[in-house]
Amino acid sequence: MTPVVARAPGRVNLIGDHTDYTGGLVLPMAIDRETTVTGEDRDEAVVRLTSAAFPGEAVVPLDIDDPASVSPGWARYVAGIVAVLGPRRGFIGEVRSDVPVGAGLSSSAALEVAVALALGAEGSPVALARLCQRAEQQACGVPCGIMDQLTSTAGVEGHALLIDCHALSVTPVPLPDGAEVVVVHSGEERALVTSAYGERVAECAEAEAEIGPLRLAGPADAETIGDPLVRARARHVVTENARVRELAAALGSGELREAGRIMVASHRSLGEDFAVSTPGLDALVARLCSRPGVHGARLTGAGFGGCVVALCEPGALEGQGWVVRAAGAASVRRG
Numbered sequence: 001m002t003p004v005v006a007r008a009p010g011r012v013n014l015i016g017d018h019t020d021y022t023g024g025l026v027l028p029m030a031i032d033r034e035t036t037v038t039g040e041d042r043d044e045a046v047v048r049l050t051s052a053a054f055p056g057e058a059v060v061p062l063d064i065d066d067p068a069s070v071s072p073g074w075a076r077y078v079a080g081i082v083a084v085l086g087p088r089r090g091f092i093g094e095v096r097s098d099v100p101v102g103a104g105l106s107s108s109a110a111l112e113v114a115v116a117l118a119l120g121a122e123g124s125p126v127a128l129a130r131l132c133q134r135a136e137q138q139a140c141g142v143p144c145g146i147m148d149q150l151t152s153t154a155g156v157e158g159h160a161l162l163i164d165c166h167a168l169s170v171t172p173v174p175l176p177d178g179a180e181v182v183v184v185h186s187g188e189e190r191a192l193v194t195s196a197y198g199e200r201v202a203e204c205a206e207a208e209a210e211i212g213p214l215r216l217a218g219p220a221d222a223e224t225i226g227d228p229l230v231r232a233r234a235r236h237v238v239t240e241n242a243r244v245r246e247l248a249a250a251l252g253s254g255e256l257r258e259a260g261r262i263m264v265a266s267h268r269s270l271g272e273d274f275a276v277s278t279p280g281l282d283a284l285v286a287r288l289c290s291r292p293g294v295h296g297a298r299l300t301g302a303g304f305g306g307c308v309v310a311l312c313e314p315g316a317l318e319g320q321g322w323v324v325r326a327a328g329a330a331s332v333r334r335g
């Protein structure tokens with residue numbers, strides 16, 4: 001029996017939301033909050049995990065074929081990994097995590113990646129992220145993109161990651177000195193995420209049926225779409241892809257005020273054109289942006305509640321949320 005310690009970070013997205021599932025651009029970073037799976041292989045046909053972070057126990061037979069039917073809820077992600085990875089041996093262990101759940105910081109991706117590594121998944125960061133993305137889709141029936149899992153498997157300390165979700169290329173972008181990334185919870189539990197996320201994916205597919213891949217489209221193409229709602233969704237995606245490049249460039253040249261302006265424009269687009277913000281998130285972004293030393297803020301992740309990410313001078317938002325640092329990639333140690 002070989003002892004295993006696998007760890008995987010959560011993530012915060014600086015910009016590029018609802019762009020990954022049309023092969024667009026995103027700029028997230030892995031954060032210094034992580035999920036750890038410790039344990040050992042077992043010669044039995046089941047994976048058993050307990051956790052202080054989540055209620056109940058995950059008991060998943062190796063031949064599981066419907067991960068979505070498993071309970072408690074967090075065990076579905078474990079079951080998704082078992083179903084997709086198909087490990088030959090069982091495992092017994094424990095999960096720890098300081099990634100807040102339901103905040104938009106990808107606690108589920110961190111769990112998937114840590115479990116996959118603990119159960120022996122191998123391969124490149126992209127291969128591992130793809131496996132975990134499939135597991136998430138099976139576990140909760142949400143047609144999610146690859147951003148969360150790939151950020152966890154490819155994180156680089158001190159850097160955000162410019163990810164092209166079509167080419168699956170990852171370019172680390174150094175975070176400038178003198179900038180702090182702070183995550184502030186809106187106090188609103190994320191609501192409607194599952195159903196409305198699927199609706200947005202479908203609306204983007206409708207836009208693509210009309211004008212072709214959104215990742216290749218420009219603002220003028222989006223404006224030719226007949227249905228006003230689908231046109232607005234496409235407008236968000238097309239302009240957001242452009243903002244991802246702009247923010248990466250602004251961070252690269254240390255233009256923090258410009259970076260903040262781009263983040264605020266992204267928030268507005270997510271609210272007005274993509275309809276994934278809430279009055280609470282809007283009020284929080286406005287409140288944070290009115291404070292001295294704050295360059296900009298926006299909702300992060302899927303929206304509908306959850307967290308806002310702010311870019312600010314060090315200490316400007318002390319006591320308001322969590323300062324997060326860009327962390328390295330998921331890893332596993334055996335023996």
Ligand code: GLA
Pocket residue numbers: 016017018019020021144145146147148301302
């Ligand atoms: C969730 C999904 C990601 C991505 C974001 C929105 O976090 O898991 O794939 O689509 O929402 O950007």
